[in-house]
Amino acid sequence: MDDAHTVIWNRPERAAKGPAPSRTRAEITAAAIAIADAEGIDALSMRRVAKELGTGTASLYRYLASKDDLLDLMLDAVAAEDGGPPAPTGDWRGDLRTLAYRSRATIHRHPWMTSLAAGRPSLGPNSLDATEHALAALDPLGFDIDVMITVVDTLHAFVRGYAIGELAQQEAVRRSGVGNQEWMDAHAPYLDKVVKAGRHPLLARVIRDAELPHAADSAERGFELGLERLLDGWEANLPVRP
Amino acid sequence: MDDAHTVIWNRPERAAKGPAPSRTRAEITAAAIAIADAEGIDALSMRRVAKELGTGTASLYRYLASKDDLLDLMLDAVAAEDGGPPAPTGDWRGDLRTLAYRSRATIHRHPWMTSLAAGRPSLGPNSLDATEHALAALDPLGFDIDVMITVVDTLHAFVRGYAIGELAQQEAVRRSGVGNQEWMDAHAPYLDKVVKAGRHPLLARVIRDAELPHAADSAERGFELGLERLLDGWEANLPVRP
DNA sequence: CATTACTGCGAACACTGTACCCGAGTAGAG
DNA sequence: CTCTACTCGGGTACAGTGTTCGCAGTAATG
Known part of the structure; x- marks a missing residue:
C-alpha cells in the first residue's frame, strides 16, 4: 500500500x-x-x-x-495568511496576548474555521509553525516542556472556545436570514417568559441589570477579561528560577 | 406573520x-x-x-x-441528561471544577456536540438551567454581575475549546477508519521530516522529550492543569468584601 | 517514435434535505 | 349524531451533494 x-x-x-x-x-x-x-x-x-x-x-x-x-x-x-506569527519580544504576557488576539482575528475573518476544526487536527506546516512560535514565547520562562504544552493548549482552547461562542450568535443570524434585531425580537418573548417564570433569578438579573451584553464591544471586553485571568493564573505559578 | x-x-x-x-x-x-x-x-x-x-x-x-x-x-x-447541575456547596472552586468536568464528560459522551455548537447558540430551557447554576456557584463571591458573565463564558469557552481539541484527534481516527496506532504511523514519517528539517526546535523537543503526549491520561492531565490555572486567575482577582 | 503515465472532464451513482400532495382519520361545532 | 374543518402520515419528486468511471488527449521517457 x-x-x-x-x-x-x-x-x-x-x-x-x-x-x-x-x-x-x-x-x-x-x-x-x-x-x-x-x-x-x-x-x-x-x-x-x-x-x-x-x-x-x-x-x-x-x-x-x-x-x-x-x-x-x-x-x-x-x-499562514498574515505572514506567520511575530517573533518573541521577551515580554511573555504581551507575546501570548498578541498571539491570542491574532488567532481570534483570524477566526473572525474566517468563521467557517470553527466548524471545521471540530473534526480535524491540523498538522499542516503552517499550523506547526504557529505552535512553534507560541512555544518560543514561553521558552524563556523556564517551564517544564510538558507544562509548556499545556499552556499553549489551554490558550488555544480558550481562544477557540470563546470565538465559537461569539460566532454561534452571528451564524444563527446569518443562517436564518433575519437581521440581528429581528432575531432578538423573535427570542425576546420567549426569554421574557423564562424571566417571569422565576426559576432563573440570576439569569433574570443578567437580562435586567447587566450592561455588558448590551455594549457594542461586549465580546471584545469579555475576551480581554477572560484572557487576562488566564495569564494571571500562569503568572501566579511561574517556576522558581535557579 | x-x-x-x-x-x-x-x-x-x-x-x-x-x-x-x-x-x-x-x-x-x-x-x-x-x-x-x-x-x-x-x-x-x-x-x-x-x-x-x-x-x-x-x-x-x-x-x-x-x-x-x-x-x-x-x-x-x-x-439535561444528567439530571441538571448539582447545587452550589459554598466551595466555589470545587463547584466550578465540578461543572467543568461534568461539561467535559457530556461532550465526551456525545462527540458530535462540538461540531454542532459551532453554528448554534443554545437557548433551550435546559441550557438556560445550566447557565443559571453556574452563576449560582459564583454568586457568593460578590463579583459584579457583568464579571460573573465573563467568568461563566470563559469557563465554557475553555471546556468547549479543549474538548474540541481532544475530539478532533479521535474523530479523525474514527472518520478515516484506521486505528489510533495506524494513524500515528501514517503521520510519523511526516513529523520526522519536520523535526529533521530543524526549523522547529521546540516542537522537536516536544516530540523527543515530552512525556505528557505519550501518557495514557494526557488529555485528562492537560485539562486539569489548564482548569486550575484558570481558577487561579480568578482567585487572584477576587473582589474586596465590604 | 512508440510507450507510458499522467491530465481534464462528461456522465452516472448513491446519497442528501425537504416541498408537495394525497387519502385517511379525528375533534369540536351545530 | 352529522358535518366540516383540520391535522396526520407518508409516497413521490426535485434539486443538490461527494465521488467514481472511463475515455480522449498530452507530455516526457527510452
Whole structure:
C-alpha cells in the first residue's frame, strides 16, 4: 500500500511524467476559502469550487483525494495568511496576548474555521509553525516542556472556545436570514417568559441589570477579561528560577 | 406573520384540533442522539431517523420545521441528561471544577456536540438551567454581575475549546477508519521530516522529550492543569468584601 | 517514435434535505 | 349524531451533494 500519499502534506504537487497540471493546490484552496468566507461553509461544494475556477468538477480530484483534504488545506492556508506569527519580544504576557488576539482575528475573518476544526487536527506546516512560535514565547520562562504544552493548549482552547461562542450568535443570524434585531425580537418573548417564570433569578438579573451584553464591544471586553485571568493564573505559578 | 412558532421552544407539541400525533418530539430527538452517538454526526440523516422510528421520512416534518431544529433539540436534550447541575456547596472552586468536568464528560459522551455548537447558540430551557447554576456557584463571591458573565463564558469557552481539541484527534481516527496506532504511523514519517528539517526546535523537543503526549491520561492531565490555572486567575482577582 | 503515465472532464451513482400532495382519520361545532 | 374543518402520515419528486468511471488527449521517457 502507498502509505506516503495517505497524508496530504506528503503528496507531491506535480507528477513525474505526463502533462503539467493546469491548476495548483494553492489556487484551489484559495478559491475554496473565498467561497466559504463570502457565502458560508454550507455553500462550499466541489461543484461550486470548480465553477469558480472554470474547470470540471471531476478535475479537482486530480489534486485532492477528497473534500476532507481540501478542508485540511484550507485550515492550514489560513494559519499562514498574515505572514506567520511575530517573533518573541521577551515580554511573555504581551507575546501570548498578541498571539491570542491574532488567532481570534483570524477566526473572525474566517468563521467557517470553527466548524471545521471540530473534526480535524491540523498538522499542516503552517499550523506547526504557529505552535512553534507560541512555544518560543514561553521558552524563556523556564517551564517544564510538558507544562509548556499545556499552556499553549489551554490558550488555544480558550481562544477557540470563546470565538465559537461569539460566532454561534452571528451564524444563527446569518443562517436564518433575519437581521440581528429581528432575531432578538423573535427570542425576546420567549426569554421574557423564562424571566417571569422565576426559576432563573440570576439569569433574570443578567437580562435586567447587566450592561455588558448590551455594549457594542461586549465580546471584545469579555475576551480581554477572560484572557487576562488566564495569564494571571500562569503568572501566579511561574517556576522558581535557579 | 406567525412569529411565535419561529422559535422551536415555543412550538406546541400537539395541535388544538385533529388527530393525536403518534410520535413525540422527545422520541425523535432521542433516536437522533442514539444514531449520532453510535455512528457519528455524518450518519445522521432524516431518512435514517425515520427508519429507526419505523416511520416515513416526510412525517418527521410534522414535528420539526427543519433538520436544524432537530439539531437544536438534540443539543438541549443533552444539556439535561444528567439530571441538571448539582447545587452550589459554598466551595466555589470545587463547584466550578465540578461543572467543568461534568461539561467535559457530556461532550465526551456525545462527540458530535462540538461540531454542532459551532453554528448554534443554545437557548433551550435546559441550557438556560445550566447557565443559571453556574452563576449560582459564583454568586457568593460578590463579583459584579457583568464579571460573573465573563467568568461563566470563559469557563465554557475553555471546556468547549479543549474538548474540541481532544475530539478532533479521535474523530479523525474514527472518520478515516484506521486505528489510533495506524494513524500515528501514517503521520510519523511526516513529523520526522519536520523535526529533521530543524526549523522547529521546540516542537522537536516536544516530540523527543515530552512525556505528557505519550501518557495514557494526557488529555485528562492537560485539562486539569489548564482548569486550575484558570481558577487561579480568578482567585487572584477576587473582589474586596465590604 | 512508440510507450507510458499522467491530465481534464462528461456522465452516472448513491446519497442528501425537504416541498408537495394525497387519502385517511379525528375533534369540536351545530 | 352529522358535518366540516383540520391535522396526520407518508409516497413521490426535485434539486443538490461527494465521488467514481472511463475515455480522449498530452507530455516526457527510452
